[in-house]
Amino acid sequence: xxxxxxxxxxxxxxxxxxxxxxxxxxxxxxxxxxxxxxxxxxxxxxxxxxxxxxxxxxxxxxxxxxxxxxxxxxxxxxxxxxxxxxxxxxxxxxxxxxxxxxxxxxxxxxxxxxxxxxxxxxxxxxxxxxxxxxxxxxxxxxxxxxxxxxxxxxxxxxxxxxxxxxxxxxxxxxxxxxxxxxxxxxxxxxxxxxxxxxxxxxxxxxxxxxxxxxxxxxxxxxxxxxxxxxxxxxxxxxxxxxxxxxxxxxxxxxxxxxxxxxxxxxxxxxxxxxxxxxxxxxxxxxxxxxxxxxxxxxxxxxxxxxxxxxxxxxxxxxxxxxxxxxxxxxxxxx
Amino acid sequence: xxxxxxxxxxxxxxxxxxxxxxxxxxxxxxxxxxxxxxxxxxxxxxxxxxxxxxxxxxxxxxxxxxxxxxxxxxxxxxxxxxxxxxxxxxxxxxxxxxxxxxxxxxxxxxxxxxxxxxxxxxxxxxxxxxxxxxxxxxxxxxxxxxxxxxxxxxxxxxxxxxxxxxxxxxxxxxxxxxxxxxxxxxxxxxxxxxxxxxxxxxxxxxxxxxxxxxxxxxxxxxxxxxxxxxxxxxxxxxxxxxxxxxxxxxxxxxxxxxxxxxxxxxxxxxx
Numbered sequence: 001x002x003x004x005x006x007x008x009x010x011x012x013x014x015x016x017x018x019x020x021x022x023x024x025x026x027x028x029x030x031x032x033x034x035x036x037x038x039x040x041x042x043x044x045x046x047x048x049x050x051x052x053x054x055x056x057x058x059x060x061x062x063x064x065x066x067x068x069x070x071x072x073x074x075x076x077x078x079x080x081x082x083x084x085x086x087x088x089x090x091x092x093x094x095x096x097x098x099x100x101x102x103x104x105x106x107x108x109x110x111x112x113x114x115x116x117x118x119x120x121x122x123x124x125x126x127x128x129x130x131x132x133x134x135x136x137x138x139x140x141x142x143x144x145x146x147x148x149x150x151x152x153x154x155x156x157x158x159x160x161x162x163x164x165x166x167x168x169x170x171x172x173x174x175x176x177x178x179x180x181x182x183x184x185x186x187x188x189x190x191x192x193x194x195x196x197x198x199x200x201x202x203x204x205x206x207x208x209x210x211x212x213x214x215x216x217x218x219x220x221x222x223x224x225x226x227x228x229x230x231x232x233x234x235x236x237x238x239x240x241x242x243x244x245x246x247x248x249x250x251x252x253x254x255x256x257x258x259x260x261x262x263x264x265x266x267x268x269x270x271x272x273x274x275x276x277x278x279x280x281x282x283x284x285x286x287x288x289x290x291x292x293x294x295x296x297x298x299x300x301x302x303x304x305x306x307x308x309x310x311x312x313x314x315x316x317x318x319x320x321x322x323x324x325x326x327x328x329x330x331x332x333x334x
Numbered sequence: 335x336x337x338x339x340x341x342x343x344x345x346x347x348x349x350x351x352x353x354x355x356x357x358x359x360x361x362x363x364x365x366x367x368x369x370x371x372x373x374x375x376x377x378x379x380x381x382x383x384x385x386x387x388x389x390x391x392x393x394x395x396x397x398x399x400x401x402x403x404x405x406x407x408x409x410x411x412x413x414x415x416x417x418x419x420x421x422x423x424x425x426x427x428x429x430x431x432x433x434x435x436x437x438x439x440x441x442x443x444x445x446x447x448x449x450x451x452x453x454x455x456x457x458x459x460x461x462x463x464x465x466x467x468x469x470x471x472x473x474x475x476x477x478x479x480x481x482x483x484x485x486x487x488x489x490x491x492x493x494x495x496x497x498x499x500x501x502x503x504x505x506x507x508x509x510x511x512x513x514x515x516x517x518x519x520x521x522x523x524x525x526x527x528x529x530x531x532x533x534x535x536x537x538x539x540x541x542x543x544x545x546x547x548x549x550x551x552x553x554x555x556x557x558x559x560x561x562x563x564x565x566x567x568x569x570x571x572x573x574x575x576x577x578x579x580x581x582x583x584x585x586x587x588x589x590x591x592x593x594x595x596x597x598x599x600x601x602x603x604x605x
Contacts, residue, residue, distance in 0.1 A: 005468065219444035222434055227420035229386045234490065235410030235438040280423040281430050283443070
């Protein structure tokens, strides 16, 4: 790589990081009780009033952290799916993996209730099972012997399955108590509901475990995004790597949406924008995609909170307002 | 004994047998061209040799060992494959793409060391694309793009390079350029080159060894003079060809040809 590109890439990474920081500060500062950046720093340093501390540490910070973590998870999940299917339109939401995870969340809440208890730590696991089963069904339905996976067919199967599962969620949810029904309606619209520290703790280990694993596979992802036969020729165990990476992508998306609600399009947009900024080499593009995912979701959640006080518009709705046209633009371009 | 050969290879898609009991020998340090009509199984054989397709029975041997039993990375250090018209992701630069050829030598993250960088530089130079290395692959014309893929295969530092129809979709000039490049690599670097190719005259001109296939079996193999003959082409392609000698290259050349009419075939069978 030449010096000019290296410099440009370094700049893009720094700018993205600064944007994330700005989005973070704005998100903390806005809401029912606003907080100036100066007060924010003071409060973070432990010199705030009890009321400020309550707002920051109990209400806002955990919600913001959950949003950032979910954004990162969804973006990387989308990036992996796009590379292993060689389809720039792949996204855990569009493919129905999020909906599958959502169905598992329904079962979870039917069993344990929607309050946050100690059970919450196994929620991501539940979501993972739901997401995995969905992914396997998509895989089986879009796989043709001798041809492999056709990206177009995979997308269609995913969209269909996603709609079917969403219907199943609503049907199931309508059979249970009114407040639980509201919970699911909100979940499906993509309202960040996990706004407590336990949700941060439930999500964080997954990312800490999976993100380094994905990053170590940058090279494999690079070759897999070229051409399947070429990857085999280069000595990649394509079948095995595809299963592992698919599992990781599902785990990332499922754990994210288990606490964030069914959010689509972040996994589509973040990798796509990142690629157009720093190119498709995964060593560079994965970190940028991760930060962009966090920024996107954080901005969407903040806008949603401000626009319709106090209940707010779900972040998933805001993301979709930007994401759906973006998706159509990509479709048209293809 | 050749480094690369197949033994009783049987390849099938489902129940449909494409290739049966194929014993193919690839001479070392030579250019081998596999020719034959569409659907004769030539690409299938190449893919099986490259371990992209699994054989139903029989084996491919490389350096005396069955490739199905060796680690895929160690094979990738000996043999590269260039599939038919591959696509590069949008925005990838030529330098980056060629660097992916170092995969078989890398562990973990894949940071390039000095050796890797030298090999990449050399591969870019050998294919004459050093000046474009920061350009995006999509921005190139078909002929230049094929050079980039060959450079990537070179970066893999293998003695054997397999190519599936490397000249398809290229114009006359670029077809020749690619074949000249392969010849150069063969002569200067002593690389063994195996290619599936449609153009008979190109095959006869550039390959030292030709393998003519029909319906999954080898009809004839040998040098250009042995394979480019009226009876062989008649049997393989069902054509009545006029073979001459290229005044410039002194290699056999198919001057013109006609379809063998079913009438003529019938008459032949009677007599």
